[in-house]
Amino acid sequence: MTGQVDDTSKSRSSSDNQSKQPFDNEKHIASVGLAELDAQPSSQIEKVQEVLHDEELLTPEEDKRLLRKIDWYTVPIMMSIYGMQYADKVSLSAGVIFGLREDTHLVANEYAWLTTIFYLGYLVAQPLLNYLMQRVNASRFLSILIVLWGAVVMCLAACNNFSSLMAVRFLLGAMEGGVTPGFMLIVSSWYKKSEQNSRQLLYLAMNTGFSVWTTVVIYFLAKRSEEQGGLSGWRVINLFLGGVTIFVGLLACAFLRLPSNAWWLSEKEKKAARARIVDNATGSGDTQKWKWDQVRDAFTDPTTYFIFFISVVSCIPNGGITTFQTIVYKSFGFTPLESILYQLPSYAMSVSWIFFCIGVLHFFPRLRFFFMCFTVLPAFVAVLTAGLLPSDPSYKWIKYGVYLMSILYALQTFLMWSLMPSIIAGRTKKTVVSTLTFVGYCTGNMIGPQVFRSNDAPLYRTGLVVTASMLALVFVLCLAWLAYLVWTNARRRKVLRDMGVSEEERILKNKINGELDMTDNKNIYFLYNY
Template sequence: MLSLLDINSCHLRIGHSSRDRATTFTPTMHITPDPRASADDNNTLRGEEKASALQAYEKAAFKQDPSTLTEKNAITADVQPGDVEPVSVEQDGDTIRETDYTPAEYKTLLKKIDRFLLPLMWFCYGIQQTDKTALGTQAIFGLREDTNLVGQQYSWLTTIFYITYLCGEFPSNFLLQRWAIGRSLSIYMLCWGICVICIAAAQNWSHLMALRGLQGFFECTISPGFLMIVSTWYRREEHSARALFWQSANAGFGIIASLVMYGIANHALHHESGIAAWRCISLFLGSCTIVLALICFVLLGSPKEVRWLSKEEKRMAAARIVRNKAGRDVTGIKWSWDQTGEAFIDPQLYFCMFNAFLSSVPNGGLTTFANIMLNSFGFTELQVILIEIPRSVGLYTRKVPNRRMYVMAASCIPPFVGLLGMAFLPNTPAYRWTKWGMYFMSVPYVLALFLAWTLIPSNVAGRTKKTLISSATFLGYCVGNMCGSQIFKSEDAPRYIPGTTGASGLLCLAELEAGEIGEEQWGWEREQERLGRELGERNVTDLQNPHFRYTM
């Protein structure tokens, strides 16, 4: 198979299959010479002209009669039109090709990228999730009593968070597209960290509503921002594992946070004259967020923005992701109205949005009320923190490619059963460990949501279109969490039967949807398997690029 077309001379470098040796042959009269060998000696061809010259050369090369092939002029008899894979990108006036570097060099660079980015994103995402969901822990340590919350006021603290989360989604995505992504994210983190600290001083429902609303507005940037970072640093086959690594902080960071909150709460309960436990938790989490924001300001960003890569390493980072065919690392790119129209007719937008809604309804309910429900099973407040043992997943989808949709469907089955068990088993001490087990069966629903997010950088091309589909996904996520926090009514406490059964029914729909789409997209993927990567570097979308390959 032809692996590189050297357009700087009239030679073709051939990379055969494993049964052949890599050989370089000189073209003869049967092959039209590379037009750039004469027309571009002074490096005058740029952009579309260069692409046109390249395409003409490819066509001329494939006109050679196989019967006239000799060792001198042969390309290979098994080369077919479409086998040519010229992979290059223009950056700062420099033509960068994927083949400019060896696999060993790419491997070394990848290790360095992982070493800097993954731990940082893991901690940032973990503190964001803990800041958002700590309300449930604070509720069992006196927040509701100290601020005189009644009726559905507690539920509204989650609902207002996601209302402002939703309202801030589009403008924040637009700003992330226009400005340096690393510095933008760090400023947003600093702002919500201040909000979390201020919650410690709240005295009533109005104070909490205002602070939770501001917190949601600033936190909305973290997930879409990190997905953009993944797509600008990693190849498509690496997206799922990397995204699930930092998303695993949703559970993994919770181990650290739970242990610290246990210590804070235990100390506060034994020193009742001091600051209330729930206020201390806000002070601790807000301080951690501000420290991480300052670190992000220095270390986080796209390949062009960071300071921990040399100039040559930045060039290599750009060459690594040329094969993505999903656009270059460009900030300040103009909004594309053509991509806007295409996004709204693409089924991916509606699948991601609907899946996010179905998966987020139980998320909104459980993150708000899980600790209260566990407390009602017969566990003490401190025991509730300890038995909230975090969970993480992700390896399976990396080892078995094109199976994410099926994993999403399967991940909805245990939560469906677990939520029904929580609703209908008796709420007595004899059943508390059984109901605790049912609660943990409800955990895998987060996998359906997280995997849907990883499909966006892998299957959507074009910066504007990617931004819109990310925003639509988070629209479904926000609306689902709003509904989830409201279907758990105070009058249904402590079992919340209507809320848990409603959430289980929506998970059943999510399972059916993911399974059906998985079957359809698998067939589409087999039909669309083609070669050719240069179109992705012209800022075209996945639907405009006939060579774009979807990954499930």
């Protein structure tokens, strides 16, 4: 293998000379590049040689055993954490019908601002959290953050007015801000591109999957509080969810790891875990120095802007639906307790839809963008129907039945997030794109609740129609992004053919460039999997 890398470095200058003329004729010459292995420090070359050598030694049987071990220690804890994240979010929606407004004296649009301030905290914390996860061990940092987040959830139960709620909700957003980008980094550090989609969707499915049981618990806690008095139902809900989150955070401190510090792997298994993802050509999640050229690369890559604007547009519906979900159900004519209980079928439908998607994509991975585009259409119909049908009680069950599909829109965002680690290369570039993604996520979620105005209550027709319009725009943006990725791959393949690069040579040089922390935009051998 050492000889193979040496041959690659020696032949690189001749390949570069052959390719110089085709690149000079390319309109976007700055967007592609070749790594000069000879220019790297000897220690870096040795690391690349070692990883490629370890990859050759890894047998299929050993890889399968290692994958099962990684899954066992990593996936369940991420599923639990992500489930609690969503449960904590919807606790506000449930709390509002169990005394939150009355106990804290909320008026006008102050309830909507409690969601907006959460995402403002999320947004403000993003740059710092993402930078810290590049400079320190991401898994340890994230585990501590989860424990702190659980403590902040419990603090919500002590709030008695709008200002205290705003302060605690801001802190809560800041604490939760590291979870999704951190998980994306962890998954890309452990799994091959072909494995990432299913693992990402497994924990993302808990966004609603956990809500099946937490909603039942919330229902009985709130009912008991109503019947027996004592603490208001919304306070009990936050104490319960905060306590569970702290427990899950402590489990994360014990088990959530990156390959470099996983106590449950032997030294040989740690090397194998690093080697098994070398074909991704997107680097690892280990600490890296900050590279300003990769920051510029991120801001000149069209994919960055597709991800950002899709995040904004898709999260306007998310912010509105998540915050006003229980209230919308109540507007159909259900009691407060029924409004919580009748959400269960939608959660079950969402989880089933995600698992169906996981199964289909396992056998037909190129259908990812098909699901990204078309999963928003049922939600578009559901939200628009709920907004336009008359408020007559005779339409109660029709509205309910159709609105159940509104939750299916979330799959589009989940698929985009699961795609990002496999198409963004370069450690600093990943940090920048991740930060911009969740800035867009926060922006959309802050706008979402504001389109549900108090003067539109109880039907909120304007908010529902705006939400439906945003879902339609997501459909168009996803199609445009797919067209760009197809065009980029075709252009790169043409340049490689003109250079006389074989597929075997492309794969090897792609691996080397990935280990050298080259970005996807600069690495001509990198092809996007969509």
